[in-house]
Amino acid sequence: MIDFIFLKSMRYEEWRFECLLRYQILLSPHSLQTAIGCTNDKVHQMISISFHTPHLPLSLNLDLASLRGGGSYPSQFYGETQEGREIYVRYRGGHLSVEQSDNDGRKTRLLETDIGPPHDGSMSLAQFCRYFGVTVNGKVPEETDPEARRYTDFSGATTYWTADFGRVTEQTSRRMLETCRKAxxxxxxxxPVWNSRHELLDLREAKPDNIRSYRVWLVDGAARLSDIDTHPDEHLLPKEGQLQVSVDYGLWNSTGIPYGNSHLISASKELGRSIYVAGKYRQTDIVEIEDCAFKLRATFPTCDETPREKLSNLATVLLPHLPQTELERVNLGTGEVVSTFTRPIDPAIIHWCSQDDDRWIAVLKDETRGPWVGVRAQRA
Structure with a gap:
């Protein structure tokens, strides 16, 4: 059974819908983060679904003598107050911080807020000044960033929806896309039809089984292709009455890049037998199974509740593709089951692992001198 929870998030300062299904591999914060088949984070989210509407904090009411900078992931700005104090601004992962260096070397945090959607990292200098109450010599700078129109709308008029499904195999991804189409x-x-500069030339209707681009769109509210406005660089342009969902999956147009396999080699050497892990690790003596993230993105006017309901329902029908599965952590030296837990996993990965006793979802060490531990579906 999959549980949903509505929670008041201090991060977004709004009611968020989130599927709290997390894929926890490492035992504790003190464990050695040496793992194969999982990230180096202590907790890797297999499924994360959220709505985000920016809520502006109180104005800084700050007039600077100078301000410069830019960039993306992060966007960084460097300024100086009228009194000669240095200002540093950083925006990445939806998180904005503004720091002032005092004359005695101390630093004061003027602002710290999670204002943008998860993974967002682009903000123009003019945007920063306009939305957060900053002027330069009494004036709000004019917009000079040609990409600014593509950046997040921090006014709160637009809501951002993200749905990330981790470790999805290609065959499952196509089933998920078919589920979206049926929903x-x-x-x-x-x-899309791209040119050599990755500019959008045209759009064509497609079926899940023959997608060959890393990105497709599901557009509700358009009766025909001619109803959709496009731009070579911005791709699909927002249009009243249309709900446009981008769907990204990297293996639709290419095979994955092999991960480093030094830990896998070490595990096999120490244990005296071949150990295999789901993923692309240059395991040449078996047929590997590849996976990557299946990601959906959409924006809509905050004042319109209909898209929110439609997107929530879309997420709901996708969840069964990664059913919650009973997993066990096994000491690879002794065969002893160390612990069990339940997480959502692509059934194709479970099936691949079941074909051999030494195929695993993940392999890791909890401590430098500790045993190698494998993660797999629980066995009777």
């Missing part, structure tokens, strides 16, 4: 039977499933 919105009137929507158009569109594949």
């Amino acid at each position: 919105w039977p009137e929507a158009l499933l569109l594949e």
Whole structure:
């Protein structure tokens, strides 16, 4: 059974819908983060679904003598107050911080807020000044960043929806895309035609089984292709009455890049037998199974509740593709089951692991001198 929870998030300062299904591999914060088949984070989210509406903090009411900078992931700005104090601004991962260096070397945090969607990292200098109450010699700088129109709308008028499904195999991804199409039977499933500069030349209707681009769109509210406005660089342009969902999956147009396998070699050497892990690790003596993230993104006017309901329902019908599965952590030296837990996993990965006693979802060490531990579906 999959549980949902509505919670008041201090991060977003709004009611968020989030599927609290997390894939926890490491035992404790003190364990050695040496792992194969999982990230180096202590907790890797297999499924994360959220709505985010920016809520502006109180104005800084700050007039600077100078301000410069830019960039993305992070966006960084460097300024100086009228009194000669240095100002440093950083925006990454939806998180904005403004720090002032005092004359005695102390630093004062003027602002720290999670204002943007998860993973967002682009903000123009003019945006920063306009939304957060900053002027330069009494004036709000004019917009000079040609990409600014593509950045997040921090006014709160737009809500951002993200749905990330981790470790999805290609065959499951196509089933998930088919589920999306069936959930919105009137929507158009569109594949892009790119030129050599990755500019959008055209759109064509597509079927889940023959997608060859890393990105497609599901557009609800458009009866025909001619109803959709496009731009070579911005791709699909927002249009009233249309709900546009981008769907990204990296293995639709290419094979994955092999991960480093030094730990896998070490595990096999120490244990005296071949150990295999789901993923692409240059394991040449078996047929590997590849996986990557299946990601959906959409924006809509905050004042319109209909898209929120549609997107929530879309997420709900996708969840069964990664069913909660009973997993066990096994000492690879003794075969002893160390612990058990339940997490959502692609059934194709479980099936791949079941074909050999030394195929695993993940392999790791909890301590430098500790045993190698494998993660797999629980066995009777």
